[in-house]
Amino acid sequence: MNESRIQHGGEGVIGIDAGGTRTRARLADAATGRTLGEGTGGPGNALSVPEDALARHLAEALRGAVPEGGRAAGVTAVVAGFAGGGPGGGREQARRALEAALAQTGVSPARIEVHGDAEVAFAAGPGTPADGLVLIAGTGAAGARVTGRRAVRAVDGDGWLLGDAGSGFWLGREALRAVLRALDGRGPATALAVPVEALCGGLGKERVVRYAYAGHPVRLAELSPLVVAAAAGGDAVAADLLDRAADELAATVAALAPRRGEPLVVTGGLLAPDGPLLRRLGDRVAPFGLTPSAVPDGLSGAVSLARLPR
């Protein structure tokens, strides 16, 4: 039984990855890193989720990772990475919510660390690196330079209205724009019209516009797989969108003043292992002397940071 490991005197650590769509927590053996329990809760963006809801979502995830019993007492360190959890952002709110959630679940570790999501994603890279670059491209997109395990400079991450260039939202919005431009003669025809017609219940500018404004803009990120599929099917407009997205992401890396050979950890739906933009990004950052290391998410990074000796 995994559970006996910590119940009988071993030490445990908890890593938390609190993202825009869900919050995940993992209990691991401090000595070996072996996973002992995992839990999931609601959205964990420290800027957009109210503090009481954030605490509730963290507690949900913690209760999954640390079921009631004797194990909570053995947890020595908790490290959490929050979307929107940067020092100028929601870090203080995130810390208060985390402390409330830990109290609710009976976990009282000697060490609690709050990070931004970029920092835990970076720590998920091979060898738990301390210095280098990290690039996240999922629903949103953001890059950061990490020095001594802390983000010291951020590029983009400005959200759907102002930035997130090359993100899933960006791809989805550009897909609709490409279809509109094809419909009104400003751009070339595209095979994207077929799935967009299916989504919008018909083609024509009015239908597409109505669809786009009928919900929160960020949901347009759901269209990004359509772009990937159309490009795979040979559509030039869709392939150009993927190229442009990778150009934008490479520009974010370039703005971080990369140093040859330093680590570049990448994650998010578009840049995770086997992600649709991973090869394109690799081609574009090779001239900087960088090779992306793709990781599935920041959860393992949070656990790694929690296991570091302090």
Add this chain to the structure above:
Amino acid sequence: MNESRIQHGGEGVIGIDAGGTRTRARLADAATGRTLGEGTGGPGNALSVPEDALARHLAEALRGAVPEGGRAAGVTAVVAGFAGGGPGGGREQARRALEAALAQTGVSPARIEVHGDAEVAFAAGPGTPADGLVLIAGTGAAGARVTGRRAVRAVDGDGWLLGDAGSGFWLGREALRAVLRALDGRGPATALAVPVEALCGGLGKERVVRYAYAGHPVRLAELSPLVVAAAAGGDAVAADLLDRAADELAATVAALAPRRGEPLVVTGGLLAPDGPLLRRLGDRVAPFGLTPSAVPDGLSGAVSLARLPR
């Protein structure tokens, strides 16, 4: 007294310009076109304003133009142009709301015509033209080809999320993006940082991002005068934004397949007489053999259409 003109047997017509921020109505002498009364009501976008509110705003504007008394009986024609009032859009709702408002105010004309805002703006051009091009660039941006006084083809007008390229919203959003890019090293320094800092209560990416997401995106159109002012003060980034906006608007005209010498009527805050993009647009459409005719709004066009013999 103007009022006596129609009270004693003359005929009157009413033109209405129902836009996104307000609705205006004008009573004019059918024979001479002389203005006999004007009124203003709330927002009149046929797609975004609920039908009962739309009828109320129209009635407000009508009551201003046609005060209680004997004049309503002399009105022979009402022509109204609605933002969002295109045939695939809110035209049916606009007509129902207009008929309700006319009934409330005791006006029962022989002829009622509902148009999109582009059609009445086009009719405001010199000589009340029947065929040609119209381009509106205010908070949003849209172009149309008009044939026989009806828009037969629309380009852009896709709203802040998907289009309105070169509009006031577009300029305001790009101003914030330029400041963010300057702050994180992706773009050059810009004097726009000074007024943006004042707006956002401080500089730094977090402040700018918080400001941008704190209200409805369309309000960013309010920043477009800052771009005009910074460009006038010699800022290269701001001047480049005005150039790019004019490029986008010229591309909208180009997509309408312009014919040399045909009318091009332009309006909206950016393209009204003395508007900040008028000269830039003129330079860009001259190669197509077009000369923009700038008009203040569509109200006079609606009156002109109402005065046409039918």
